[in-house]
Amino acid sequence: MDRFIFSFLLATTLLPLTAHGEAPEDVTLIAEANEIETQIDAHAADSVAALRLRLERKQILSNTDTNDLTIIDTLDSGNEALRVILYSNNTWKYILDREVARDSTIFEKYWDTTTLFPYREVDLSELPQSIVIELLDSVTSYHCPYQGTIHPNGKFGPRRRRQHQGIDLPLKTGDPIYATFSGRVRISRYNYGGYGNLVIIRHDNGLETYYGHLAERLVEANQWVEAGQIIGLGGSTGRSTGPHLHFETRYYGRSFDPERLIDFKSGVLCRETFLLKKSFFSIYSNAGQDFDDEIANEEQDQREIAEQAARRYHTIRRGDSLSSLAKKYGTTVTNLCRLNGIKPTTVIQTGKSLRVR
Numbered sequence: 373m374d375r376f377i378f379s380f381l382l383a384t385t386l387l388p389l390t391a392h393g394e395a396p397e398d399v400t401l402i403a404e405a406n407e408i409e410t411q412i413d414a415h416a417a418d419s420v421a422a423l424r425l426r427l428e429r430k431q432i433l434s435n436t437d438t439n440d441l442t443i444i445d446t447l448d449s450g451n452e453a454l455r456v457i458l459y460s461n462n463t464w465k466y467i468l469d470r471e472v473a474r475d476s477t478i479f480e481k482y483w484d485t486t487t488l489f490p491y492r493e494v495d496l497s498e499l500p501q502s503i504v505i506e507l508l509d510s511v512t513s514y515h516c517p518y519q520g521t522i523h524p525n526g527k528f529g530p531r532r533r534r535q536h537q538g539i540d541l542p543l544k545t546g547d548p549i550y551a552t553f554s555g556r557v558r559i560s561r562y563n564y565g566g567y568g569n570l571v572i573i574r575h576d577n578g579l580e581t582y583y584g585h586l587a588e589r590l591v592e593a594n595q596w597v598e599a600g601q602i603i604g605l606g607g608s609t610g611r612s613t614g615p616h617l618h619f620e621t622r623y624y625g626r627s628f629d630p631e632r633l634i635d636f637k638s639g640v641l642c643r644e645t646f647l648l649k650k651s652f653f654s655i656y657s658n659a660g661q662d663f664d665d666e667i668a669n670e671e672q673d674q675r676e677i678a679e680q681a682a683r684r685y686h687t688i689r690r691g692d693s694l695s696s697l698a699k700k701y702g703t704t705v706t707n708l709c710r711l712n713g714i715k716p717t718t719v720i721q722t723g724k725s726l727r728v729r
Contacts, residue, residue, distance in 0.1 A: 423504065426645035434639055435513040436463055439548075439602050454511060466511045468554070470596045478578055479556050482624075485593040488563065488572075488660055491625035499624065501650050505577045507553065507633065508644040512576065515550045515600035517583060518543060518617045519639035525673060526616070528629040529654075534668075537627040537654055537661045538582065538620035541636060543606040545587050545615045551597045552581050552634075560589050566663025567618065568610020571603050580625075584618035584661075585609050611663035618661070628652040684729040688720050701728040 438459055446467075447456040453472040458464045484490035508514060518541050525531060526540025555575035563570040569586035587607025591597055608615045621630045632652065634641055686697060694705045694716060705716055711727045720726060 423645070427643060427647055429642050430644060431635075431638075432508065432514055432641035432644060434515040434519075434550075434641075435465070435600050437515070437550075437600055438463070438465070439600070465513065467598065468511060470556075475576065478576060479574065483558065483574075485559060486561075488559070488565070489625045494624050496624075496626065496650070496653070499650060503623070503648045505579060505623075505646045505648050506644070507577065507641065507646055512554055513599040514553060514641045516634060516636065516639035516641075517550050517552045517581070517619055518547065518606065519636060521637055522631075523616065528627075528631065534662065535654055538584075538618050539630050539636070541617045541619065543615055543617055545605070545607050547606040548602045549583055549586060549604045549606055549617060551599055551601045551603050553577075553579070554599045555597060557591045557593055557595045557597060557603070560591050560593050560595075563610065565660050566611040567661070568612060569604065569607065570610075573597060573603070578623060580622045582618070582620035582622065584620075585612045585616060587615075620661070623648060623653075626653040628654070682729060683727060685725045686728045688722050688724050688726055690722050692720065692722075694718075694720065697726065697728060703728065 441463075442460040443457055444460055445458040447458065449456050449466065453469050455467045455469055456464055457467050482490045482494075520541045520543060523540040523542055526536070526542075528536060528539055530536070549571075551573055553573075553575040555573045557571060558574045558580065559570060559572040561570065562568065563584070567582070567584035569584075569589050571583045571586065571589055571591060572580055573583075574580045583604060585606070585608055586604035587609060588605040589603070590605070591601075591603045597603060606615060606617050612618075619630055620627055621633060622628070628648065629652065630636075633643070633646060684701075686692075686701070694708055698705045698708055708714075708726065708728065709716055709718075711729075714720075
């Protein structure tokens with residue numbers, strides 16, 4: 373367990389005891405204080421144990437897709453901030469009344485519906501080394517934004533010294549894209565920096581999810597959305613080399629690998645509570661994804677594939693020499709040596725392969 377988390381839990385537990393602030397003045401009070409401290413330690417240990425259980429990996433399936441269902445009734449739950457929604461297929465789920473349950477800290481501070489990264493004044497050094505983020509609780513749900521296999525070159529992290537700050541999921545134009553968690557749409561607009569049609573949702577836990585290259589956006593800025601709600605259709609807008617979803621997860625503008633949360637191939641959420649460590653952040657994550665770099669990577673990939681396909685090899689037979697092979701394949705001895713990492717004086721062996729193009 374991370375030292376920061378344990379310290380936080382212990383400090384939180386100690387708050388009621390230190391509120392009145394007077395130190396014990398005799399042996400009796402010291403004994404009582406020691407007994408209380410032992411109880412606190414046990415309580416803190418229980419809290420840490422419970423947290424460890426929540427941090428364990430799990431397989432949490434996407435909630436039922438209700439986009440095509442009709443709401444037939446809305447019921448009170450006994451909590452004014454919570455409603456029960458009944459659907460036409462005899463299913464139901466909890467919905468938060470956002471006007472009652474509004475969190476001004478999460479959804480108003482650093483809130484900007486036009487600026488991609490409104491957190492520039494936040495000093496990364498001031499963030500704790502580890503942050504406990506609740507992904508799910510008794511009234512929230514999850515839906516995979518798009519289930520599929522990540523492009524081999526579309527994973528999070530550096531590639532050819534360039535930083536890819538999300539993951540790329542190939543799809544067909546028009547495929548539905550879902551809100552991963554419930555939250556409020558911060559941005560829904562065309563981004564000329566490369567994302568194309570982009571939707572950014574800020575969630576109740578402070579995370580933001582980015583959905584780029586959409587063919588169409590189906591939500592507006594400041595709109596509240598539920599997990600599993602269709603927020604757009606997949607496409608290839610912006611600087612894109614083909615239809616795919618560019619998906620990012622960020623905290624205070626800092627990106628981290630979405631695969632820490634979601635297994636995109638199976639569509640399952642990997643945990644209900646996430647321990648976000650500062651070390652997970654990209655060193656470039658306070659800036660946007662450079663899609664020019666992404667396209668350059670793709671173009672280089674295509675050149676390498678074409679070069680690989682154009683390569684030709686010759687199986688050496690008795691009597692072959694570098695000069696005879698150079699003449700046969702319309703090249704030079706110098707080029708054959710360069711392709712194979714050998715010298716003109718190297719003795720070529722019968723049965724070995726020699727690259728000739």
